[in-house]
Amino acid sequence: MELEAIIGRLRGRGYKVTPQRLMVLKALAAERHQSLEELRGRCSGVGLATLYRTLDLLTGIGAVRRLELGDGPRYELAGDHHHHLICESCGEISEFEECPLDGAGLGRIGGFSPRAHSLEVYGRCAGCR
Amino acid sequence: MELEAIIGRLRGRGYKVTPQRLMVLKALAAERHQSLEELRGRCSGVGLATLYRTLDLLTGIGAVRRLELGDGPRYELAGDHHHHLICESCGEISEFEECPLDGAGLGRIGGFSPRAHSLEVYGRCAGCR
DNA sequence: ATGTAGTTGAAAAATTTTTTCAATTAGGAG
């Protein structure tokens, strides 16, 4: 999701577009799956509480995805559908776009109707083998 | 993984089989994907620190799986391979065994060699539609 | 039965996240 679209969505829902929110959005746009500390580093001047609040807000309107990849929470702009590879040796996080559920994907499991999914793959990266 | 097997694995690695550990294991065997509070309830007499330590230990030896399903961490015995369905309306957690990655699964993604994966599906359960 | 390394609970400490509240500000109305 693009910055402009997110800003529009914020305004459309009655939220203000503040410098702090813009700073967080730009920080998120700079790199994917960042930890809170990394975001902190890129958002100097933004208070910690505001950072939490902003991530909550952005997650709430679907602009940001919160990840649980093994170490604490991470965040990234919710744009293209992709999944994560986590190296259990060095901790490196990489991504892949080809969703294995695309084809014979999830039709309807029992009475459950899927809306979204998350898939994480653990193993060893090329460098660590 | 069965209790006996886990006990064997503990002993094999030089860990003691204590009443507290047995109690946690039985609590885990009683129900899947439990929160810490639920486990606490089933493990009266086991100190909180011991509960954390035991879950860490069991996770470390591969007997327990730690889940992140949206609300805090949950734990379950690492036995059969399965995945979770989380209802975004009522919070109900259900499971399914047919792994969508079985067939054309994960051969080797780039240079990354997969060892395990976790897949969570979010949507609405039968009751909530 | 004995010895010892591993384990436990309670409390303290460390971490992480949320809440409070007075001061500030974005953005619409005039």
Added chain:
DNA sequence: CTCCTAATTGAAAAAATTTTTCAACTACAT
């Protein structure tokens, strides 16, 4: 542009969660 108001912010306090410390205790090999 100026006013007005509801939304937002930062700092500090509070709450929630997890880890560490340490003296007392215990599983289990010998």
